[in-house]
Amino acid sequence: MSTVTNVDSAAGTPGEQAVQRLSRARLPEFPSAPVRIVHLGLGAFHRAHQAWYTQLVDPDHEWGIAAFTGRSPQAAVDLDAQDCLYTVVERSADGDSAVIVGSIVEARDGADVARLHDLLAAETTAIVTLTVTESGYRLDAEGKPDASDPAVERDVTLLSDAFDGGAELRDARPTTTLGRLLLGLEARRRAGAGPIAIVPCDNIADGGALVRRAMLALADRVRPETARWIADEVSFVSSSVDRITPRPTPADEATAATLTGFADASPVVTEPFTDWVLSGDFPAGRPAWESAGARFVDDLEPYEQRKLRLLNGAHSLLAYAGPLRGHVTVAEAVGDEQCRGWVEEYWDETERHLPADLGLTAYRTALLERFDNARIEHRLQQIALEGVTKLRVRIVSTLLAERAAGRPGTGSLRVIAAWVAAVQGDDRPGDASGAAVAEALRFHGRERTAALVRLIDPRLLDSEPDDGSTLVTELEHLVDELTGRPRNP
Ligand code: CS2
16 A cells, blocks of 8 residues: 655645545546446445555556546546546544545446446456445335336336337436336346446445346336346355444535645545455455455355444434434434434443354444544544435334333434434434435334334334334333423323
């Protein structure tokens, strides 16, 4: 890995910071590697995680990444303007250090499906990684492509047409992540380019199997022959990813320039901690990510559940409960004794449902230290987005297990209560399930509470002996406690 500090800072225009823009011409130690990895969802997390790992283990520049944007095409424009080089600022509680990363060699608007088509049709492309957020897969509660989502249905229609030869495959313009990926896989099948690995890197449980099932269901609706080819030739790898990476702010640009001597319009700030656990096959090869600390395991579930439930679950708790107590960042919220107590209570409860040999005490201590790092400005508002999908993944299994054991599961129920309080409040977090949440909010009183719970997972009510009546009462008590507003009888 190259760490660049205070390199020649002579250039620059008057009135601007006197530093040169990052470019491969100025930094010959970052030659452009050939594309062998395609990434969907070019954002800060990918750049601080998978791209960072890839650079660390690729001294001979053999594994270039072509990254496609998800929701923000501007990210590709900004990165492209600096030859896809960018700074990763590692921010510990004591200070900052920086590395320049060059493993991304191509940054594209996600709408450039023709380029995705060509890259997946190339035998040299071995891997597709994804960071498109939990809701970016557009799945229903059963894990199938959500048929009530008009974008999914539009893609099914236009891909069916293109796969049947009604339109040129390369010219089709699906808009959903799975629709685009399916088009790319069909291009690969037609080109005879062989097997490939798909690696979802979002906070979802058993992501490889989930995305495989979803992709096969989608492909089956479009063209069963393609579904069969995917089932035989495509490996879906599950992975648990971990690195706290807040959304970049304008101040990060100045920090990056000070640390490296180069102007960077797209730096990423992240914590020093990082983890990556993977399970699955890479039939067309892969970088030796394990040399940078990634772990390849047969059974991912314990690691994944530990991370999703303890880290992400606590994040969600703080994201909804923290603002009710006036907090803006994770460090502020977890520094509040009351919130910290709720986190500990939630963790005690969750621990009962995780394997005991996972070093949970040390894991919790380390988590608190990471959350306490006040130099990482991790805004609760960012974590609060997409609550329905996140709570489904992070909280529901603990709560169901607690209730099945005859306990109230107050620690987990409080996370849902905090979300209910947040969506009922004025500053309702934006959500991919926004329309469904708005629908539930049209009810009143207990019906509204039940409708919101049902959105997260209907089993929470259906598996209760009294159809959820007690759970709703308990939940409403917790909402009242959190908001300090006892409801009218
Ligand atoms: C967070 C995660 O925004 C969120 O929902 O809980 O992004 C979290 O910071 C990462 O998973 C940490 O690895």
